[in-house]
Amino acid sequence: MSSTKILDYTNPQLNGTIIVPGDKSISHRSIMFGAIAKGKTTVSGFLLGEDCLSTIDCFRKLGVDITVEGTNVTIQSDGMDNWQEPKEVLYTGNSGTTTRLMLGILSGTKLHTVMTGDASIAKRPMRRVADPLRLMGAQIAGRENGQYTPLAIQGTQLKAIDYTMPVASAQVKSAIILAGLRAEGTTIVREKEVSRDHTERMLRQFGAQITVEDGVVYFEGGQQLKATHVNVPGDISSAAFFLVAGAIVPNSNIVMKNVGVNPTRAGIIEVLENMGASMKVEVEDETAAEPTATITIETSNLKATTIEGDIIPRLIDEIPILALLATQAEGTTIIRDAEELKVKETDRITAVVNELKKLGANIEATDDGMIIHGPTKLHGGKLQSYGDHRIGMMGAIAALITNEPVEIDDTDCIAVSYPTFFDHVNSLLNK
Numbered sequence: 001m002s003s004t005k006i007l008d009y010t011n012p013q014l015n016g017t018i019i020v021p022g023d024k025s026i027s028h029r030s031i032m033f034g035a036i037a038k039g040k041t042t043v044s045g046f047l048l049g050e051d052c053l054s055t056i057d058c059f060r061k062l063g064v065d066i067t068v069e070g071t072n073v074t075i076q077s078d079g080m081d082n083w084q085e086p087k088e089v090l091y092t093g094n095s096g097t098t099t100r101l102m103l104g105i106l107s108g109t110k111l112h113t114v115m116t117g118d119a120s121i122a123k124r125p126m127r128r129v130a131d132p133l134r135l136m137g138a139q140i141a142g143r144e145n146g147q148y149t150p151l152a153i154q155g156t157q158l159k160a161i162d163y164t165m166p167v168a169s170a171q172v173k174s175a176i177i178l179a180g181l182r183a184e185g186t187t188i189v190r191e192k193e194v195s196r197d198h199t200e201r202m203l204r205q206f207g208a209q210i211t212v213e214d215g216v217v218y219f220e221g222g223q224q225l226k227a228t229h230v231n232v233p234g235d236i237s238s239a240a241f242f243l244v245a246g247a248i249v250p251n252s253n254i255v256m257k258n259v260g261v262n263p264t265r266a267g268i269i270e271v272l273e274n275m276g277a278s279m280k281v282e283v284e285d286e287t288a289a290e291p292t293a294t295i296t297i298e299t300s301n302l303k304a305t306t307i308e309g310d311i312i313p314r315l316i317d318e319i320p321i322l323a324l325l326a327t328q329a330e331g332t333t334i335i336r337d338a339e340e341l342k343v344k345e346t347d348r349i350t351a352v353v354n355e356l357k358k359l360g361a362n363i364e365a366t367d368d369g370m371i372i373h374g375p376t377k378l379h380g381g382k383l384q385s386y387g388d389h390r391i392g393m394m395g396a397i398a399a400l401i402t403n404e405p406v407e408i409d410d411t412d413c414i415a416v417s418y419p420t421f422f423d424h425v426n427s428l429l430n431k
């Protein structure tokens with residue numbers, strides 16, 4: 001199913017306050033950890049995006065009782081040792097996080113499971129997870145030797161490994177750590193660049209011990225998780241679209257509350273500061289498992305920047321919208337070291353460059369990023385989202401600065417991470 005939208009705004013202004021929906025990464029993990037733990041876990045602020053609903057669906061098929069009431073979720077589990085072998089295929093939809101983390105979790109159970117997802121998932125590399133898990137003893141079969149879904153997993157007793165990550169990926173790191181829960185010995189994961197650490201933080205919330213020293217994670221197998229309450233902060237990757245909108249749409253001032261500002265995710269704040277954005281970040285609760293802030297942004301004069309190196313994993317999902325931001329900044333913005341963009345929901349280097357060019361942007365693709373010359377007045381056009389939620393939202397925010405209609409072929413995909421996105425655009429318009 002897809003829905004074409006024609007967005008036609010004349011001299012819009014964005015003003016007001018929004019509470020962005022729950023963090024996608026943390027929402028997934030709250031369900032997974034609640035299902036692993038024995039007892040009742042409660043979650044507030046859960047993201048009702050399609051990706052997180054796929055995670056719920058997979059665990060229901062494993063016999064875990066999950067109830068959803070608004071953004072509150074209750075997970076009642078007998079613990080991972082008591083999951084049922086599913087008679088059906090586990091369907092992970094568009095969700096890379098579900099597919100990769102489940103691979104780690106399921107490898108150490110006694111169950112036989114088969115996982116598959118949508119057409120985008122079928123193209124995303126899984127050996128980055130399957131290979132280290134196989135070193136732990138996991139039995140995984142799939143197309144091209146486990147590179148692509150559908151994947152079949154025969155759960156077995158695992159042993160710990162000491163693994164150096166070839167790519168900065170929280171999904172790979174988390175899959176290994178979660179497999180390490182049921183492995184003999186101490187699982188060690190070495191990261192060259194720090195990726196998001198929600199798994200490490202949440203394991204502590206569930207009573208497990210995990211040590212992180214100089215980018216090395218140590219995790220002792222055989223630990224039991226204790227059911228608890230998880231409060232999911234707002235998703236900075238969703239807030240990103242309105243941070244950029246507030247900065248580039250004339251006469252705007254947007255306040256966002258309860259935004260998660262975990263330092264392993266908050267690279268966009270540094271970039272906006274470097275580009276000269278008029279922004280205020282007031283930390284609300286620094287002591288929470290996941291710190292939050294109220295962020296205010298207003299229309300800004302922006303200058304170009306270079307985005308490279310170890311900041312990339314801390315803003316990887318924000319690069320499409322940062323590319324749009326750079327089209328409005330004075331000078332040449334360079335984004336490099338971001339080849340991981342090619343294996344996201346779509347090839348985001350190609351998608352961003354193709355689509356922003358259609359609106360008149362001066363942008364070129366490189367092997368590991370893009371180069372953007374600004375500022376450029378963008379015009380209307382017909383865009384494709386490639387079924388990728390973040391490309392669809394980038395196009396919709398671009399429409400706010402064109403003063404001409406922008407047509408986007410498929411906007412349903414936005415519900416993957418931000419089902420209330422257009423409600424929030426409309427609530428901020430011309431107040």
Ligand code: S3P
Pocket residue numbers: 024025026097168169170171172174195196316317340
């Ligand atoms: C995620 C990690 C990132 C990110 C994805 C969610 C996670 O992927 O792009 O949207 O929840 O761990 P990688 O870790 O593969 O870069």
